[in-house]
Amino acid sequence: MTNWFPLALGMDVPPGTAAPARLCGKEIALWRGADGQIHAWEDRCPHRGMRLSFGFVRNGNLACLYHGWQFGADATCRHIPAHPELRVPGTIHAHAYQAAERAGIIWVSLNEQASADELPNMDAFGARSILIRAPLASVRTALALPDEGWGWQEECLVAVHEPEPGLTMLHMAAATLARRLDVADRAKMTRDRLEALNEKVSA
Amino acid sequence: MRLRDWALDDRCYAVRLGASLMGVNLPTLTDATALKTGPALEIDGGILHGPADILQRLTSLPEVSREWHLGIGEERRDAWAESALERFSHLRQTALLAGLPTEGIPPQAFDLMTEIEDRLSDDRLRERPWVSGSHPGVADILLFPIAALSQDLEVPLDLYPAIRNFIRQFKALPGFMTMPGVPECH
Ligand code: FES
Numbered sequence: 001m002t003n004w005f006p007l008a009l010g011m012d013v014p015p016g017t018a019a020p021a022r023l024c025g026k027e028i029a030l031w032r033g034a035d036g037q038i039h040a041w042e043d044r045c046p047h048r049g050m051r052l053s054f055g056f057v058r059n060g061n062l063a064c065l066y067h068g069w070q071f072g073a074d075a076t077c078r079h080i081p082a083h084p085e086l087r088v089p090g091t092i093h094a095h096a097y098q099a100a101e102r103a104g105i106i107w108v109s110l111n112e113q114a115s116a117d118e119l120p121n122m123d124a125f126g127a128r129s130i131l132i133r134a135p136l137a138s139v140r141t142a143l144a145l146p147d148e149g150w151g152w153q154e155e156c157l158v159a160v161h162e163p164e165p166g167l168t169m170l171h172m173a174a175a176t177l178a179r180r181l182d183v184a185d186r187a188k189m190t191r192d193r194l195e196a197l198n199e200k201v202s203a
Numbered sequence: 204m205r206l207r208d209w210a211l212d213d214r215c216y217a218v219r220l221g222a223s224l225m226g227v228n229l230p231t232l233t234d235a236t237a238l239k240t241g242p243a244l245e246i247d248g249g250i251l252h253g254p255a256d257i258l259q260r261l262t263s264l265p266e267v268s269r270e271w272h273l274g275i276g277e278e279r280r281d282a283w284a285e286s287a288l289e290r291f292s293h294l295r296q297t298a299l300l301a302g303l304p305t306e307g308i309p310p311q312a313f314d315l316m317t318e319i320e321d322r323l324s325d326d327r328l329r330e331r332p333w334v335s336g337s338h339p340g341v342a343d344i345l346l347f348p349i350a351a352l353s354q355d356l357e358v359p360l361d362l363y364p365a366i367r368n369f370i371r372q373f374k375a376l377p378g379f380m381t382m383p384g385v386p387e388c389h
Pocket of ligand 1: 046048050065066067068
């Protein structure tokens with residue numbers, strides 16, 4: 001059983017922005033404050049359920065686009081614009097998951113007990129997150145990846161996750177900055193090969 | 204000068220967006236034929252068709268900054284971007300006009316998004332900030348409606364990080380405007 005899922009490249013969620021991600025259909029909001037810290041929350045505002053990934057980052061908080069409720073780095077609600085005087089009860093909070101950044105990739109665990117020791121411990125530089133229109137299982141087999149869904153191959157970190165059944169995101173990070181273009185080309189070639197293979201299988 | 208325009212047509216939006224970014228005052232005339240044949244510009248007693256030709260014509264107006272022209276040695280990608288917008292426009296009209304919910308996302312929509320994502324992603328690693336080069340240009344304006352309205356084809360943007368990055372960067376440009384009916388949140 002794997003705990004951590006690679007959801008995006010770190011560079012695809014720059015400081016001060018939020019981004020959507022999905023894990024087997026589960027919607028997750030990734031966001032990063034100006035301090036560089038990455039957060040992964042359920043993509044649902046506790047107020048009326050708006051997707052938090054549509055929100056914007058202000059003063060270290062993530063603000064919901066709909067009515068502007070602001071949530072701090074610890075996921076508790078800090079500010080409700082319609083009631084500026086209110087001290088917001090601590091029971092109102094977004095649902096946070098464990099998030100970590102390693103080897104140029106953002107990893108999320110739905111298991112609170114997951115240990116970051118399971119994550120890759122080398123430096124790497126994100127090169128490409130690329131969609132492959134093929135199921136995760138077949139991509140993993142074709143790339144000879146273990147159950148954790150990632151591995152080092154030819155000086156590059158290869159990791160996969162499944163946004164929805166039948167689709168796979170392949171994330172690749174290069175051991176050096178200079179190799180990123182080569183690695184990105186490899187990602188495209190891998191995608192083209194696996195999509196062609198998948199078409200043959202389903203034909 | 205006047206634009207024969209259909210407010211909800213993506214190609215017409217590209218032209219209005221371009222005029223706004225370039226600071227051109229462009230009066231419009233609502234014309235339903237623009238929904239079929241795209242925008243048309245009445246100018247100098249003649250009529251210009253096609254969003255790329257119209258936008259290029261706008262860049263040559265005296266009030267428009269030279270920055271909207273390509274830099275020396277920069278590759279012109281307007282034809283590619285225009286063909287992408289034409290393909291998108293066709294897919295979007297089919298999706299919006301479908302009486303019944305359609306069966307999933309058409310494969311051509313994925314193909315188109317992949318083509319754009321590949322280009323934007325390579326550009327970013329090569330430190331080319333815009334499709335047109337070091338400054339946004341006609342090709343960027345032609346691509347923006349595809350990125351922003353891809354939701355109409357129900358393509359989920361979590362699959363396309365470089366396109367998301369392009370949207371964010373583009374929206375920060377002075378003079379940016381949305382299309383009527385498009386939520387700000389994408
Ligand atoms: S739904 Fe988020 S603030 Fe209302």
